[in-house]
Amino acid sequence: MSSNFRDKLNRIMNQYLPAKREPFGGHPLGSFVRNEVTAEINNLPFTDPSNYVVTGSVGQGNWASVPWIAIMNRKITTSTQRGYYIVYLFSEDMESVYLTLAQGVTETSKEEMLRINAQIRKSIPASSKVKKDEHIFLGDSKKARDYALSTAVYIHYAADQLPEESVIISDLQEMIHIYENYISINNARIPYTPNVEKEKVVEREKTYLPSIHLIEHIYSYIKSKGFYYPKEEVINLFLSLKTKPFVILSGISGTGKTKMVQWFAESLGANETNGQFTLIPVRPDWSDGSDLLGYVDIKGEFKEGPLTKAIKAAIDHPDLPYFVLLDEMNLARVEYYFSDILSVMESRRWEDGKVVSSTLLLKEVAKEDIALPNNLYVIGTVNMDETTHPFSKKVLDRANTIEFNRVELDNLTFLQDLQDVDPVEIGQRQLSSKYLHLKDLYLVDPKIIEQVTGELVKINRSLQLINAHIGYRVRDEICFYLAYNKEGELMSFKKAFDHCILQKILPRLSGSDSRIDQLLRELYVIFTNTEYQDVEESRVDEQNVLYPKSALKVVEMLRRLRADGFTSFWIS
Known part of the structure; x- marks a missing residue:
């Protein structure tokens, strides 16, 4: 299986410092790190996404001093704030990148960090090429020093001397097995078997596309x-x-x-x-x-x-x-x-x-x-x-x-x-x-949950009028839908949420009395920011309303209620 991970590391180191002089929001290098680089790792035969979470970051709101790409075993952690995981750390001057086995600095005490680092170093065979010393240098900022302290072992690559692709992939595979070995020791499971590069599982791998x-x-x-x-x-x-x-x-x-x-x-x-x-x-x-x-x-x-x-x-x-x-x-x-x-x-x-x-x-x-x-x-x-x-x-x-x-x-x-x-x-x-429970997503992206929940709370107030308000299952699945959409950069939040309303909320509505009429009118206001007008054919300005597909469906349901005395999402 061919890969070009080396080229992607090289691009980050060449473009990151110039990019930091440009606006952060929407910069293509951010999308490249979060999506294309992580997809390259996901496409490797030994990083099955059902077992590993791969994320990349160039900062949140502002450019990070030390960008990173993390590979986390789901059994250990799905957040870089806690647990231990494999992470590529780029030095502040972009002259070096380190393949490391490190720990989350946010929720780990210094004592615990040093204890786990020592355990990891003891678990590694003497023949391994990884470094077990304190000589990793990422820069002078506090964040760079914290990341260096959290590192148990590492392999150093100089920007002007990046090894061949095969070496970089082989090093990552070896680090994966060091990682899994430490997990197995901690949980008294499968013993470590070095040099498993010879294990060929490529034949079962299929094409991976972003x-x-x-x-x-x-x-x-x-x-x-x-x-x-x-x-x-x-x-x-x-x-x-x-x-x-x-x-x-x-x-x-x-x-x-x-x-x-x-x-x-x-x-x-x-x-x-x-x-x-x-x-x-x-x-x-x-x-x-x-x-x-x-x-x-x-x-x-x-x-x-x-x-x-x-x-x-x-x-x-x-x-x-x-x-x-x-x-x-x-x-x-x-x-x-x-x-x-x-x-x-x-x-x-x-x-x-x-x-x-x-x-x-x-x-x-x-x-x-x-x-x-x-x-x-x-x-x-x-x-x-x-x-x-x-x-x-x-x-x-x-x-x-x-x-x-x-x-x-x-x-x-x-x-x-x-x-x-x-x-x-x-x-x-x-x-x-990737997400079965809301906690799975919360560890990765709490902001999308807050954004979705804020919208659903407004809609739910109206739905309570006919006891059609949604529960936790619907909320969670809408959050997952919006998270996958955001990760893939497929639609805007408004377009994606519009689909969710149309698919998860409106199909549950039906009735023949004044309450369903009031509910639909309230929803129309939420979707369009305007009052529903009792005209023969109320029009929806699809370019300027918040949720046009849902608004059009509400107009259709109100028309049926007026004409037939009963309405439902399903009546054709």
């Missing part, structure tokens, strides 16, 4: 098939799946909901031929999970359902994403046949750095305990008409509901120059969730 480039690929692939969806819709589906592996696509028949999912999966190397994509048509007579998961026949043998087969395939290949499309999902009552899966999905938790769930099928039934794997993504398509069933809040709270009603029949420009685009086989880590 989120913005991955979105561009998916968008181009779908367009090459002769289907048009705005790029924002592709971003939204990607973020929704990353937030939680259960998404509902709703809308009128013929808008291409099924094709959207098929081409999305196929663009990432998942298709029916290789078993990574499974289409399951839902039947109206499903009243429990047996048609989906399987059942025990009269002979006492377990007959696997189509979803169980997909689950077992995903379990056998945990490094690949698997997609299941439940077509016409609400032809039967979702709560009847899907409740077990929903419950188990909510049980996901971290264990030894991996996401695990409760048991879905017991050994007594299926001859083996079967849990819900983290690499399985379930997407349901639904039409809302007289032949289908509505959703309960239990289902809506557990999914992002994406509405596909926007149709541009006269938009044919995308057909003029269709180029073939090949699928890109990605690994599971591109889609996997």
